[in-house]
Amino acid sequence: MTTQSRPTYTQVKTRFEFLREVARESTWEGLSAVMSNKRDMAILKNSISLDGLTFNSQRELRKWEKTGLRRVAWDWDAVQKKYRTHPKRFELSIWYRGPMLCAASIGRPTWGGGKLRLDYLESSPMGTPLDGLVADITIAACATYADSIGATQLRVMNPVNTDVKNHYLSKPGFSYDQHGNFCFMDLV
Secondary structure, X not given: OOOOOOOOHHHHHHHHHHHHHHHHHHHHHHOOOEEEOOOOOEEEHHHEEEEOOOHHHHHHHHHHHOOOOOOOOOOHHHHHHHXXXXXXXXXEEEEEOOOEEEEEEEXXXXXXXXXXXXXXXXXXXXXXXXXXXXXXXXXXXXXXXXXXXXXXXXXXXXXXXXXXXXXXXXXXXXXXXXXXXXXXXXXX
């Protein structure tokens, strides 16, 4: 009789980084060739790239801290450090034409694994050509990743204000759980 050994942390971490990368690639492939931002400007899919939270994204996020324009003053260095030990975490950075960071987000599955939480999402406080597209791209990437890990619900945790909550509620399939203070969308 053989016993199965448990995978090492490194194996688990590598597996879920692969799933995150596949989810980002699949999301990018699913984008329309041309999209309209909130100012009705045409945005070409080829001008958008999706990545994880990298050294470059952290450097750009630190620049946001210095603008004085942020709606929420999250410490992205502390956030990333907190989530580093969650190998199944979701993370996404959205870029326009390479050097312009438009948004960053991170979350993790619930402890039971049946739901994927989106805990932090921030768009550039200076505005970008992707304004009006960030939430949709992030939701698509979250849903794709959630499917790959077997989660059946996407939760946007603790919307920072009523406008943000209503923004998600305006998206097809989203509802609000007042007790838990999250917007959610069932994925099955």
